[in-house]
Amino acid sequence: MEKLTLTGLLKKTATDFPNNRALSVSGKLDLTHSQLQQLIDEAASLLVASGINPGDVVALSFPNTVEFVVMFLAVIRCRAVAAPLNSAYTDEEFEFYLSDSESKLLIVPQEGIKSAQAAASRLNIPHVTATLSVSDIPKIVLSSKPDSSPESVAALVNDPSDVALFLHTSGTTSRPKGVPLTQLNLAASVSNIKSVYKFTESDSTVIVLPLFHVHGLMTALLSSLLAGGAVALPAAGRFSASTFWADMIAYKATWYTAVPTIHQIILERHCSKPEPAYPKLRFIRSCSASLAPSILSRLEDTFGAPVLEAYAMTEASHLMASNPLPADGVHKAGSVGKPVGQEMAILNEQGIIQGVGEKGEVCIRGLNVTKGYKNNPEANKAAFQFGWFHTGDVGFFDSDGYLHLVGRIKELINRGGEKISPIEVDAVLLSHPGVAQAVAFGVPDEKYGEEINCAVIPREGSDIKEEDVLVFCKKNLASFKVPKKVFITDSVPKTATGKIQRRIVAEHFLAQISMAKVPKFGA
Known part of the structure; x- marks a missing residue:
């Protein structure tokens, strides 16, 4: 070789x-x-x-x-x-x-x-x-x-x-x-x-x-x-x-x-x-x-x-x-x-x-x-x-030698000392029948240090709302992993290969948090 x-x-x-x-x-x-x-x-x-x-x-x-x-x-x-x-x-x-x-x-x-x-x-x-x-x-x-x-x-x-x-x-x-x-x-x-x-x-x-x-x-x-x-x-x-x-x-x-x-x-x-x-x-x-x-x-x-x-x-x-x-x-x-x-x-x-x-x-x-x-x-x-x-x-290896990823070191969400994998939250969000794409990310929080927010793109024909997402998450995630805020949008920033950039997503929605409507990104 x-x-x-x-x-x-x-x-x-x-x-x-x-x-x-x-x-x-x-x-x-x-x-x-x-x-x-x-x-x-x-x-x-x-x-x-x-x-x-x-x-x-x-x-x-x-x-x-x-x-x-x-x-x-x-x-x-x-x-x-x-x-x-x-x-x-x-x-x-x-x-x-x-x-x-x-x-x-x-x-x-x-x-x-x-x-x-x-x-x-x-x-x-x-x-x-x-x-x-x-x-x-x-x-x-x-x-x-x-x-x-x-x-x-x-x-x-x-x-x-x-x-x-x-x-x-x-x-x-x-x-x-x-x-x-x-x-x-x-x-x-x-x-x-x-x-x-x-x-x-x-x-x-x-x-x-x-x-x-x-x-x-x-x-x-x-x-x-x-x-x-x-x-x-x-x-x-x-x-x-x-x-x-x-x-x-x-x-x-x-x-x-x-x-x-x-x-x-x-x-x-x-x-x-x-x-x-x-x-x-x-x-x-x-x-x-x-x-x-x-x-x-x-x-x-x-x-x-x-x-x-x-x-x-x-x-x-x-x-x-x-x-x-x-x-x-x-x-x-x-x-x-x-x-x-x-x-x-x-x-x-x-x-x-x-x-x-x-x-x-x-x-x-x-x-x-x-x-x-x-x-x-x-x-x-x-x-x-x-x-x-x-x-x-x-990540970690299971007993069969398979690798499981938890997340990037810099992307793990530290909520009051609990290290939360955004990948785990993503998986639950994407299991909702009304969700086409989703990304969870950490945002600064005075009480916990960081809180969980997420952005959700509905599937075509779905009228899913923030409260629907939160109810679903409460049923499928431990309480400390449930997002505090859900942004319903039609697209999120991605790299040229389609990879979602959590840090940039967080920066965008934090900047828009006081606005009543989340603006659309270009294709």
């Missing part, structure tokens, strides 16, 4: 399954593994001709397109570092991420991204566009039109220690931290993912998550390609509930992965506009945020497939734990499964490993884990202690 690179693994797959479909755009394009590999090598030679050297950071800002996939893999093929960026960032956000990553080049789609290009110009970073030409033989064209030579890439040998991917943490509790991930980190992670879900060349999926995020990139895209399987990208370059199942059927999908918010959207779509038929799936995967047991049950009952919840972080190149496939064990609702591919322990504040049922901080170490944040000694000192990476999550 220690000599493996992601680039090497994908080249072997292209040799083993040259004619298998690898990458599609709904209704527009199909590429085999050998065609994709050829595009990657040609694009890598264009980058070398553009002056990109090993170790240089190349920022990429695209929707979910073939151009992004090819350019991402081309960047790491020429031993440079890919830094995917959300195309919805503001000018100021682009300036921060481009500066913090020390990007040497920005690549955007043919239509351009004005905010990204403006930020790059202010930082004197060159920017070019990348376009897939399909008039005859598919090829990538850069707007700078460099003179490339295939031999320039053939002479480059990828090394496991090469930093290949540079991402930032979500920054929900602090300033975003830069996470460098090596070829070995990525190779170890995709191998772990392929193993636990038993991906083969027969598997196919439709990508619903943005590829600038580690969840969609590592599990949906790269692990599928590693297995010789296939992925399809929605024609619009992003998730669409109205076309999702048609794409899944058209491309004979065997599974999909998403965040809880998207699962809930898919369920709501089924309730309002059910499909005539649904594909037979091996499994449905959920990750990046806690999935309430009630939502898990509804997914399984509705679509007839096991729902496997997983636990992941950017610092671990994504996957850390997962519930198993039914043939390999029980997939437990309320747990995030067993560790996958690395060591995991529950440590107390002194770094002592806790026993079964004892709560503490979830810590990991393994080949998929970053060696440390970029230029952030303070964060490294806090996160890397006793030979382990400290995740900041609180």
Whole structure:
């Protein structure tokens, strides 16, 4: 394993399954593994001709397109570092991420991204566009039109220690931290993912998550390609509930992965506009945020497939734990499964490993884990202690070795000395038949130090009120866990991947607490 690179693994797959479909755009394009590999090598030679050297950071800002996939893999093929960026960032956000990553080049789609290009110009970073030409033989064209030579890439040998991917943490509790991930980190992670879900060349999926995020990139895209399987990208370059199942059927999908918010959207779509038929799936995967047991049950009952919840972080190149496939064990609702591919322990504040049922901080170490944040000694000192990476999550192992998460250390609600898990409150709220989405959070309180509030998004057609929610909570939660205030709204702040940010939700509703009507957020 220690000599493996992601680039090497994908080249072997292209040799083993040259004619298998690898990458599609709904209704527009199909590429085999050998065609994709050829595009990657040609694009890598264009980058070398553009002056990109090993170790240089190349920022990429695209929707979910073939151009992004090819350019991402081309960047790491020429031993440079890919830094995917959300195309919805503001000018100021682009300036921060481009500066913090020390990007040497920005690549955007043919239509351009004005905010990204403006930020790059202010930082004197060159920017070019990348376009897939399909008039005859598919090829990538850069707007700078460099003179490339295939031999320039053939002479480059990828090394496991090469930093290949540079991402930032979500920054929900602090300033975003830069996470460098090596070829070995990525190779170890995709191998772990392929193993636990038993991906083969027969598997196919439709990508619903943005590829600038580690969840969609590592599990949906790269692990599928590693297995010789296939992925399809929605024609619009992003998730669409109205076309999702048609794409899944058209491309004979065997599974999909998403965040809880998207699962809930898919369920709501089924309730309002059910499909005539649904594909037979091996499994449905959920990750990046806690999935309430009630939502898990509804997914399984509705679509007839096991729902496997997983636990992941950017610092671990994504996957850390997962519930198993039914043939390999029980997939437990309320747990995030067993560790996958690395060591995991529950440590107390002194770094002592806790026993079964004892709560503490979830810590990991393994080949998929970053060696440390970029230029952030303070964060490294806090996160890397006793030979382990400290995740900041609180959890415990049950007697079967399954991990149960209680919450983030900074998100636990301390009400008069009682440590309350907002995840537990979320689960109860989401079990109400009139609730589509919900999030609990702590707010300052003079008497108890902190109190529990929550925001609730009703299901379509529901007229649920605050008092209905409170009555339900009193029946299903201990009295000290019942929210003091319920905000009925139509949306809450989320990250670009659909993860709810408790801290930002709390800040928003605290600011609006004196208003009679909670304002709507933009989509």
